[in-house]
Amino acid sequence: MNEPLGTSRIYNKTECSENQTHRRKMEGNRGSLERIDILRKIKELTRSMIVELSNGSSKMIAIDRFKSYCTNSLENCCCRFNLSEGKEILTLQRESHVRRLDVLLRVLLIIQQLLRENRHSSKRDIYYMHPSVFTDQSVVDRAINDICILLQCSRHNLNVVSVGNGLVMGWLRFSEAGWRFDCIKKPNSAHFIPVQVEEVTDIASPADYILVVEKESVFQRLANDRFCSKNRCIVITGRGYPDVPTRRFLRLLVDVLALPAFCLVDCDPYGFDILTTYRFGSMQMAYDAKYLRIPQLHWLGAFASDSEKYNLPEQCLIPLTLEDTRRTEALLKRCYLRREVPHWRLELDSMLQRGDC
Known part of the structure; x- marks a missing residue:
């Protein structure tokens, strides 16, 4: 694994310079096609909502629901992160849905403008465009997630970026x-x-x-x-x-x-x-x-087991608070721990049983 620089996974500067122009051109073309496709989907989504309104229907949109885990205590869980877990129907008959649709359409209009002008914006910037309407950042976050599901894309495809911390x-x-x-x-x-x-x-x-x-x-x-x-x-x-x-x-x-x-x-x-x-x-x-x-x-x-393995003094450990205990119990119910990493679950359960970390 200790190859000298310039070999294995390292590409030399000559190779980079020869391919750079072609690669950027290809990436630029792909990005343009993605923007065109998202704009087309936005147009189709808004058209379908107008059709529903003109037909007198109160049903506006159906949003697929996804989950990365369930809390099924049985071992026959068949959760799959890439499969929809049903749909949520937004209608005009519920006031909370009307407000959610209002926010969704406002955010969708902003995203459409970003894509047309090929500009990027953060979620926080979008919130400050209509703070009195959105009232809270989480409202914008939810709308962006709904839009990603409806358009079957990732957040970066919408030209919405996060403020990086990493x-x-x-x-x-x-x-x-x-x-x-x-x-x-x-x-x-x-x-x-x-x-x-x-x-x-x-x-x-x-x-x-x-x-x-x-x-x-x-x-x-x-x-x-x-x-x-x-x-x-x-x-x-x-x-x-x-x-x-x-x-x-x-x-x-x-x-x-x-x-x-x-x-x-x-x-x-x-x-x-x-x-x-x-x-x-x-x-x-x-x-x-x-x-x-x-x-x-x-x-x-x-690991929780490290305290016993290395004979750590008790004064080095911190008792779990009530909130810590609740959080640990909730984590233990996640189906993927039992299914994919049971040894992780054992360590977490050990922490809960001991009452410290």
Whole structure:
């Protein structure tokens, strides 16, 4: 695995320069076609709503519902993240639905304008366009998720971007929108993870593995200890609960580089929730889990069983609060733990039984 630079997964500069123009042209054409397709779908959606209105129907739209897990206590669960779990019908007969349709159409109009002008906007920017109508950021978030499901696309296809929080360092090179980033020159220096991950190309790395850490403080400690100088790896942090660009960027690296990925999180319910978000996806964006989940991700620790294995003093452990206990019990009910990673579930159950972390 320790190939010299310029071999294996590393592409030399001559190859990059020869293919760069052609690749950008192809990507630009693909992006234009995607925008045209989304605009066509928006037109079809609004036309269908007008037809329903003209026919006197109160039924406006049917939105597929997705979930990344269920809480079925039986072992015969057949949840699949990429299958719809039924539909939600929005009608004009319920006041809450009317308001939701109003928000959805307002956001859809903004997205249509963004696509026509080939501009990008954050969810927060969209909220501030009509704060008195939207009232809360979560209202906009829900509308964007509904639109993605209705148009069968990802959020980035709508030119809606997140404010990126993630950081990366280590043995990695990549290009973004024509800019070349060479982390290898200073492997212990942090770089912000690109917000527009779809524009990341020319990924190259001689790394042996990818390490995901929960906290920025741990990331900074590894940087201060020059961890990446001593270990040929890529280190990523979402600085807590990972945002969409961090998850998409990690998924892209795993797919392109075919490297093993390991995750280091706190031994508490919040750390475990972050771990499962990386590996299995979130319920809020279950419709897009196929692009966000990292099924190859391995849990590196810390484990609940480590306290006994290494004879940690009791004063090093923190008692679970009532909220911690509730969160742990909810996590234990997730079907994918029993089905895919039963050993993870045992560690989580051990934490609950001991009452500390």
